Amino acid sequence: EAEVAQSPRYKITEKSQAVAFWCDPISGHATLYWYRQILGQGLELLVQFQDESVVDDSQLPKDRFSAERLKGVDSTLKIQPAELGDSAMYLCASSRGVRGDTEAFFGQGTRLTVV
Amino acid sequence: GQQLNQSPQSMFIQEGEDVSMNCTSSSIFNTWLWYKQDPGEGPVLLIALYKAGELTSNGRLTAQFGITRKDSFLNISASIPSDVGIYFCAGTDQTGANNLFFGTGTRLTVIP
Numbered sequence: 001e002a003e004v005a006q007s008p009r010y011k012i013t014e015k016s017q018a019v020a021f022w023c024d025p026i027s028g029h030a031t032l033y034w035y036r037q038i039l040g041q042g043l044e045l046l047v048q049f050q051d052e053s054v055v056d057d058s059q060l061p062k063d064r065f066s067a068e069r070l071k072g073v074d075s076t077l078k079i080q081p082a083e084l085g086d087s088a089m090y091l092c093a094s095s096r097g098v099r100g101d102t103e104a105f106f107g108q109g110t111r112l113t114v115v
Numbered sequence: 116g117q118q119l120n121q122s123p124q125s126m127f128i129q130e131g132e133d134v135s136m137n138c139t140s141s142s143i144f145n146t147w148l149w150y151k152q153d154p155g156e157g158p159v160l161l162i163a164l165y166k167a168g169e170l171t172s173n174g175r176l177t178a179q180f181g182i183t184r185k186d187s188f189l190n191i192s193a194s195i196p197s198d199v200g201i202y203f204c205a206g207t208d209q210t211g212a213n214n215l216f217f218g219t220g221t222r223l224t225v226i227p
Contacts, residue, residue: 097213104148111155
């Protein structure tokens with residue numbers, strides 16, 4: 001069964017260091033989302049791609065976060081420099097993104113701890 | 116962004132009881148989705164709804180797309196211990212941009 005792949009599963013980094021997360025969506029899914037979830041809280045959309053284009057990055061802290069999906073397939077989310085408050089689960093999801101088929105499927109997430 | 120109001124925030128129920136939770140939006144939605152999230156894992160899609168009034172079941176789970184297109188509910192019948200987790204509603208609005216908005220979640224605890 002096709003699934004969204006994320007790596008690494010866990011990451012511990014020191015504050016001020018750079019960190020990167022990778023996501024490989026389900027094949028054929030044009031829409032890709034990155035969410036942040038602080039422990040015990042809801043999902044906060046960081047960035048949404050439609051193919052290789054950014055559709056929504058209004059909540060992305062652009063002074064330290066960047067995201068790309070160069071070939072419209074897999075995506076990388078980067079944080080530089082990491083801060084203590086960035087400790088959270090980073091979730092990637094993908095969907096076909098067409099009317100009548102907007103079901104989004106999530107990866108297992110990357111748990112980031114900044115020390 | 117769009118705010119989805121999900122209630123209740125948490126529930127404590129006895130095994131075997133039925134559960135109901137709902138979600139409302141301030142604008143019309145084209146899609147309603149319900150997810151379950153276990154600790155340390157990504158949310159798993161339970162049910163997808165695409166038409167107003169649509170009622171869909173997945174085992175002991177039943178969800179409905181509200182007639183006004185601004186609400187949805189999820190029912191779980193005869194709860195079991197493995198139903199424990201956080202349930203999120205989500206939906207896409209009419210903009211066509213596939214923006215996926217999430218509710219704040221309902222934390223379900225099932226007491227054996």
